[in-house]
Amino acid sequence: MNENSESNLQKLFAESLINDNVFMITTTVDTGFEWQAVDECKEKLNKNVKIIKERGKIYLNVFWNQFAQIQEMRSIDNIFIVADVRKFEFSGISKEADLQLFKDAVRDDMKLKKALNAWKNITGFQGKIYPTTDEYNRAEKDRKLCNTIVTPIKGKKRGQDPSDTEKDEILRYRVTCERIGKHIFESAEVARAIGGELQDKYLWLVDLSTYYLEVVCKVIGNELITQLRVTHESKHHRNIISFGPTTLRATVCYNLLRLAHPNLGDIIIDPMCGSGSIPIEAALVYSQCYIMGGDNHPKAVFRTKSNIEASSSKCKIDLLHWNVSQLPFKDSFVDIVVTDMPFGKRSGRMIDNRILYKEILIELGRIMKPLTGRSVLLTYDRRSFSMALQTARNLFCVTKTLGVNIGGLQAAVYVLKRTDMSYEQFKPKFVKHNV
Ligand SMILES: C[S@@+](CC[C@H](N)C(=O)[O-])C[C@H]1O[C@@H](n2cnc3c(N)ncnc32)[C@H](O)[C@@H]1O
Known part of the structure; x- marks a missing residue:
């Protein structure tokens, strides 16, 4: 298959974009038990649901009203909303040029509105996803003045529970990157590039430990899958x-x-x-x-x-x-x-x-x-x-x-x-x- 032809994940994502009531999700699965997760999805959602199975994870499109069933599933672990899937033509020679491709994609092309709304509704986040520049500047100033360091909850939980937010709180976020394949850039550089661009675009507050939203970027070969974490605590606990x-x-x-x-x-x-x-x-x-x-x-x-x-x-x-x-x-x-x-x-x-x-x-x-x-x-x-x-x-x-x-x-x-x-x-x- 041509490297640049549309991947199965891109096709599945494109299908989710056609219907406002459908969104694409991915879940982690204990490696080796992927078929059990596929079977459970078919049993609990619909036997015809299209599922892409990969090592340690599955991808599928779900209707809004099916999300409660997904959350009740027992074979899967962490759940993410897939916000974007795209491919790049990396130069493989210039790190700056390759990282710029991620930045350009976030700034110009990525439309995260649908996924962000889904994330807000599912997690019960009460705060502001689209703050004004004034609100952002004030929040940054307050943060510096109080030097408030919220102690992260130790143990199994990731970041802060989004449903614990106040109405006027600005979204705190972090970006992580996992990479498979040979690239000229490091995972942390991708996370920084995408994270920086997201901040410029949405005016969110970077917070590596007490974040509400984790954006997980998976770079697999020349494909980038941008995911929003939904599960604040892994289901295996x-x-x-x-x-x-x-x-x-x-x-x-x-x-x-x-x-x-x-x-x-x-x-x-x-x-x-x-x-x-x-x-x-x-x-x-x-x-x-x-x-x-x-x-x-x-x-x-x-x-x-x-x-x-x-x-x-x-x-x-x-x-x-x-x-x-x-x-x-x-x-x-x-x-x-x-x-x-x-x-x-x-x-x-x-x-x-x-x-x-x-x-x-x-x-x-x-x-x-x-x-x-x-x-x-x-x-x-x-x-x-x-x-x-x-x-x-x-x-x-x-x-x-x-x-x-x-x-x-x-x-x-x-x-x-x-x-x-x-x-x-x-x-x-x-x-x-x-x-
Ligand atoms: C791998 S562990 C099981 C862990 C368990 N699934 C859990 O989640 O905690 C194996 C267990 O077998 C028990 N075991 C070893 N020999 C045994 C025997 N002869 N009779 C009964 N239990 C035995 C050990 O005490 C140990 O708790």
């Missing part, structure tokens, strides 16, 4: 207040659970629940299922208990202190097992996984319902997993494998279905530990 060393993001938990396709009345267990992130997400989403979790570490059980108690709806989860190789269930009892196995990094040791993983698969083979039982297992230790699967072969068939990124580690998700093979022949091979 929901549910947990008491974190363990390997607490999973709620978005990852949701995606793992989705892969198991829970049905009404299913029994879902997480036999190595750590701080309880999987059972809590399960109880919140699949409230018509019976959810149970357990761990062999007393601290983990205690952490899960406090997270359950702190959860908004005091989720109904049965919690036990147990050993995964000796679970307190009769044979063929459980419909779904979703668990995050010790990676052998950050949690557990690879050498121990060799035995533990085999014990896990054999025990799951015992408790899961033949033919219908499914399990979704997350691990970093593919080698121990393959060896365990060899031992437990015939008890399971692997229906799907995904490569996913968990906190920077290349992990794998295995979706297994229990076959109708009898468990009996696997029984004597392992000596059970006491719980």
Whole structure:
């Protein structure tokens, strides 16, 4: 394809411009789970919705009245309004000339009004997006006089909540840039160039830490995607207040659970629940299922208990202190097992996984319902997993494998279905530990 021909993103953006009630959004997704996000969008919005899927993100056009559904989606993390998509012909020789292209685009061509209105309505920003020169000068003067440094909220939140604004407050903003590809300029230089031009055009106040609006510029090859952040707090932070060393993001938990396709009345267990992130997400989403979790570490059980108690709806989860190789269930009892196995990094040791993983698969083979039982297992230790699967072969068939990124580690998700093979022949091979 010609480098300068219209990209799919440009086409999607052009489609959003035709209808005043439609705007383009992009959301981040935990890498490897993009299809789960696509499926959730189709399920919750419309099965025909056009979605562009890229590594770690999706793009789509939505109607105004669909935004509430987008915000309720659980597979996605941060949400942005796409304000502009365009391509450039960079010289690749002169940095000044290439940066000037961004400045010219912001000054002369970018029409951000629709996206800014959408951002204001969605975030509940009460202040001024289009201040007069007088208002801007006064605000800058006041800022210098009082030398007010608003302390940024520490922790998970980004900038300041736009809905906390007063009516006469002028928009405080910052521009960040992420770049993929070979360029003669740095990301920070793009952010400065675009940020400076936005300030001249709109008279906003630059504020790198207590901003209300974050403009995120993505330069991918010769394409610039200008986005306005909507989520003040990443959606993966929901549910947990008491974190363990390997607490999973709620978005990852949701995606793992989705892969198991829970049905009404299913029994879902997480036999190595750590701080309880999987059972809590399960109880919140699949409230018509019976959810149970357990761990062999007393601290983990205690952490899960406090997270359950702190959860908004005091989720109904049965919690036990147990050993995964000796679970307190009769044979063929459980419909779904979703668990995050010790990676052998950050949690557990690879050498121990060799035995533990085999014990896990054999025990799951015992408790899961033949033919219908499914399990979704997350691990970093593919080698121990393959060896365990060899031992437990015939008890399971692997229906799907995904490569996913968990906190920077290349992990794998295995979706297994229990076959109708009898468990009996696997029984004597392992000596059970006491719980
Ligand atoms: C990767 S962590 C799970 C983290 C959890 N998903 C969370 O979000 O906090 C693995 C867990 O397996 C537990 N574990 C290790 N060996 C176990 C065993 N034999 N029986 C039960 N739990 C075990 C560890 O205590 C640890 O909490």
